[in-house]
Amino acid sequence: MDIYRSWKMFSKIVKERNADQIVLVTSFPLREKLHGEIEKIRKMVPSDLEIVLIPDGEKAKEWKSLGRILTQFTMLYLTRKSLVIALGGGSVSDVVGLACSIYKRGMAHINVPTTLLAQVDASIGGKTAINFLGHKNQLGTFHQPIAIFAIAKFLRKLNREQFIDGLAEIIKAGFIKDYEIFDILVKQKISELRKKPVVLERLIQKAIAVKEHFVKQDFKDNGIRQALNFGHTLGHALELKYSLSHGMAVLYGIFLELQVAEKLGFVSTTKMIILKEMFDLLGINFNCHKFKIDRKSILHDKKSFGDKISFPVIDMLGEIKILKISIKELIAALEKCN
Numbered sequence: 001m002d003i004y005r006s007w008k009m010f011s012k013i014v015k016e017r018n019a020d021q022i023v024l025v026t027s028f029p030l031r032e033k034l035h036g037e038i039e040k041i042r043k044m045v046p047s048d049l050e051i052v053l054i055p056d057g058e059k060a061k062e063w064k065s066l067g068r069i070l071t072q073f074t075m076l077y078l079t080r081k082s083l084v085i086a087l088g089g090g091s092v093s094d095v096v097g098l099a100c101s102i103y104k105r106g107m108a109h110i111n112v113p114t115t116l117l118a119q120v121d122a123s124i125g126g127k128t129a130i131n132f133l134g135h136k137n138q139l140g141t142f143h144q145p146i147a148i149f150a151i152a153k154f155l156r157k158l159n160r161e162q163f164i165d166g167l168a169e170i171i172k173a174g175f176i177k178d179y180e181i182f183d184i185l186v187k188q189k190i191s192e193l194r195k196k197p198v199v200l201e202r203l204i205q206k207a208i209a210v211k212e213h214f215v216k217q218d219f220k221d222n223g224i225r226q227a228l229n230f231g232h233t234l235g236h237a238l239e240l241k242y243s244l245s246h247g248m249a250v251l252y253g254i255f256l257e258l259q260v261a262e263k264l265g266f267v268s269t270t271k272m273i274i275l276k277e278m279f280d281l282l283g284i285n286f287n288c289h290k291f292k293i294d295r296k297s298i299l300h301d302k303k304s305f306g307d308k309i310s311f312p313v314i315d316m317l318g319e320i321k322i323l324k325i326s327i328k329e330l331i332a333a334l335e336k337c338n
């Protein structure tokens, strides 16, 4: 599965698939916002392009929305030889990937990620999901897209918050593998990063490389891939409860997990200084006392087993260890957070 940074190969890949029908799934607002790009895709595919619309943001990842997609697929008489294009942020690629993996036991799809977060993270690696009963990514599968078209032009329309969301995963990539990311970030004013396509491109390439490094070694997420979950165990527990965007939840999650790691005996002063520097650059004022983590949401984490959980901690910068700790120990460390 390849990641392309331009449309050059799109027609060829779609044509080679020889699909009996081609369907594009996107959200209602993105249909309007990205009208020009959708028309461009229409011209690049060899047959008619049906469009299926779903709710926006996390609402796309509700059971009802999955049902809506599968209903539309059925009503359009899609077969295992059909091709689906998922156009949107991580919420779209997550739910469309899931729908494609279960419809007739598997149908091909292409991801066209349109947010920074989806381009560096969510669209890559084949994890699909919806949320369920208040828990993040409770239902999901592993199902790779046949290709990913991460086109930089989409990023021009993102607002500041959406941009910071993507930077959160880039910062995570810095902590778990490639600390050069911080060198690049500290030299840049975040507000100006969007006007510097060459620098942004470098950051995107680096974050994609980090994601691919872990996915290649452990596709099914049984070991080292869990490094990519750094900041997510506690981040996910906050995300739905406090209606935070995924990226902000991850940044707060990194803060809390660094604190926990320190209580567990991992020296994290340097890492905390780097993170605080990142918060300053992004204008984030984080007070951990405003948030309470529920024990239950940690129990529902996919990395928990019995009363234990796999918890990624950074030993040296760029060196990750996956600890198995008891949830009780984790909560106790968290309560001492300052």
Ligand SMILES: NC(=O)c1ccc[n+]([C@@H]2O[C@H](COP(=O)([O-])OP(=O)(O)OC[C@H]3O[C@@H](n4cnc5c(N)ncnc54)[C@H](O)[C@@H]3O)[C@@H](O)[C@H]2O)c1
Residues within 6 Å of the ligand: 027, 029, 030, 033, 056, 057, 058, 061, 088, 089, 090, 091, 092, 094, 114, 115, 116, 117, 118, 121, 122, 123, 124, 125, 126, 127, 128, 129, 137, 154, 155, 156, 157, 158, 159, 162, 165, 246, 247
């Ligand atoms: N599967 C994975 O490996 C993985 C990894 C990381 C995150 N995720 C998931 O991804 C989701 C977050 O993804 P996201 O941050 O892309 O959010 P999102 O998909 O919810 O999109 C956020 C907002 O951006 C808008 N948007 C999208 N593209 C735009 C564009 N080009 N211009 C202007 N607005 C645009 C959307 O309409 C939406 O309102 C979460 O549900 C998270 O769990 C999955």
Ligand SMILES: [Zn+2]
Residues within 6 Å of the ligand: 121, 169, 232, 246, 250
């Ligand atoms: Zn994430």
